[in-house]
Amino acid sequence: MRLTSHKRVRGPLDLPMTSMIDVVFLLLIFFMTTTSVVRTERELDSGIQVQKQSAGKKASDWEPAIVDVLPAGGTFVFRVGGREVVTADELIEILRPFPNKADGAFVRVHDDVPFDLPAAAIQACKTAGFTAVSYVPFTASR
Amino acid sequence: MRLAKGKKSGSLLMNMTPMIDVVFLLLIFFMTVSQVSQINRLRLELPKQSGTLDQGQAAMTINVGEDGQIFVGGDATSMAGLVEAVFEQLAAANNDPQRLAVVIRADRRSASRTVNQVVVALSKLGIQRVRVAVEAP
Numbered sequence: 001m002r003l004t005s006h007k008r009v010r011g012p013l014d015l016p017m018t019s020m021i022d023v024v025f026l027l028l029i030f031f032m033t034t035t036s037v038v039r040t041e042r043e044l045d046s047g048i049q050v051q052k053q054s055a056g057k058k059a060s061d062w063e064p065a066i067v068d069v070l071p072a073g074g075t076f077v078f079r080v081g082g083r084e085v086v087t088a089d090e091l092i093e094i095l096r097p098f099p100n101k102a103d104g105a106f107v108r109v110h111d112d113v114p115f116d117l118p119a120a121a122i123q124a125c126k127t128a129g130f131t132a133v134s135y136v137p138f139t140a141s142r
Numbered sequence: 143m144r145l146a147k148g149k150k151s152g153s154l155l156m157n158m159t160p161m162i163d164v165v166f167l168l169l170i171f172f173m174t175v176s177q178v179s180q181i182n183r184l185r186l187e188l189p190k191q192s193g194t195l196d197q198g199q200a201a202m203t204i205n206v207g208e209d210g211q212i213f214v215g216g217d218a219t220s221m222a223g224l225v226e227a228v229f230e231q232l233a234a235a236n237n238d239p240q241r242l243a244v245v246i247r248a249d250r251r252s253a254s255r256t257v258n259q260v261v262v263a264l265s266k267l268g269i270q271r272v273r274v275a276v277e278a279p
Contacts, residue, residue, distance in 0.1 A: 022163045026170065033174040040278040042193025043245065048272060050265040069254075109254045115206070116250035118257070119189035119276055126194050135272070137258035 044122050049106060049134035065098050065130065067091065069117045070110040070138065076117055078124075088120040095128035104132035111138065184213050188277040189250040195273065199243070202231045203275075206248035210256040221259060228267055239268035247275040 068079040077084040078091045085091050095105070105125040109118040118135065125133040184205040204224065205213035212219050214227045228242075235241040244264060248257050264272065 019159065026163075026166060029167070029170055033170075041188065041197045042191075042276050042278050043195040043197055043273040044191065044193050044276055045195055046272055046274055048261050048265045048270055050262055109258060111253065111255040111258055113254050114250060115248045115252050115254050115257055116189045118254055119191050119250070119274055122274065123191040123193070123276070135261055135274075137254075137261050 044119065044126065045133075046107075046122055047104070047132055047134040049136045064100070064103050065095060065105040065125070066108060067095075067105060067121050067125065068108045068110070068138070069113050069121050070108075071112050076113050078117070078121055088124045091121065091124040092128050095125060095130070098128070098130075101129045102131055104134060105130040106134045106136050108136040108138050184216070184247070186247055186249045187251060188247060188275055190279045191276040192278060193276045197275075198273075200245040200273070201235065201241075201243045202228065203245045203247060204260055206246065206252055206256050206260070208249040208251050210252055212256060212260070221263060224260065225263055225267070228264065228269070232267065239270065242269060243273070244269055244271075245273045245275055 065080065070077065070079065072079075072084065075086065077086055078088075080091070080094050083094060085094060098105075105128075107118055107121045107125065109121075122133050122135065184207070186205060186207065202214070207213065212221070212224055214224060219227065228244075231242055232239065246257060246260065248254075261272070
């Protein structure tokens with residue numbers, strides 16, 4: 001059996017390098033900037049409450065949800081009523097059964113706690129279903 | 143008088159490829175630079191939370207550094223300076239605190255003392271709502 005013997009003689013392959021380098025540089029710049037610089041920033045909507053809650057008009061018969069963020073025994077805790085928890089997940093579990101979600105929640109923040117914790121408490125209140133969350137500086141509420 | 147007749151030139155060939163390349167490079171450069179200047183007014187370790195709102199336009203952004211230092215518009219300032227800056231922004235918003243959107247960007251490691259003081263100062267000026275900046279995990 002004879003196999004086809006014609007082979008076309010091809011000339012040297014010309015690759016246009018200029019446009020390829022352009023595209024590579026564009027992709028390089030794009031990925032460098034998007035990965036290292038742009039960090040997704042979001043926001044937590046929060047009210048400000050400086051006066052004591054009791055001074056305001058009572059919206060319902062239920063006690064409002066008040067989350068204290070304060071130092072306790074060398075660490076920092078979230079306190080709701082008489083219960084103290086350390087993690088945001090535990091806080092969500094406590095807040096979820098609250099019936100008066102429409103009345104909002106109050107996050108009272110002690111001066112010495114790192115700001116990470118009040119933000120976590122506000123997020124936990126929102127996750128638990130509270131429509132409005134107020135930030136209350138602990139120093140002002142005393 | 144006879145004026146010199148110009149020679150008829152052939153069709154002008156413009157090489158568009160490098161021009162498009164340069165235009166795209168400039169476009170990407172300015173897009174990223176403007177985005178960066180908007181987001182990172184100050185490099186802070188923000189609390190890592192999912193948040194409830196997308197980042198919106200703010201009339202005023204108050205940055206609180208890890209050591210509790212307040213920054214407004216990229217400059218370090220005192221509490222008195224902050225109050226003055228808020229007054230200016232309020233005047234620009236026709237003295238209507240409802241129209242002044244304030245965002246607090248505080249470092250997650252900083253003590254809440256400064257943020258508490260800022261909140262008390264804002265409340266005294268009639269501002270009842272703030273947005274707290276967080277970083278999506």
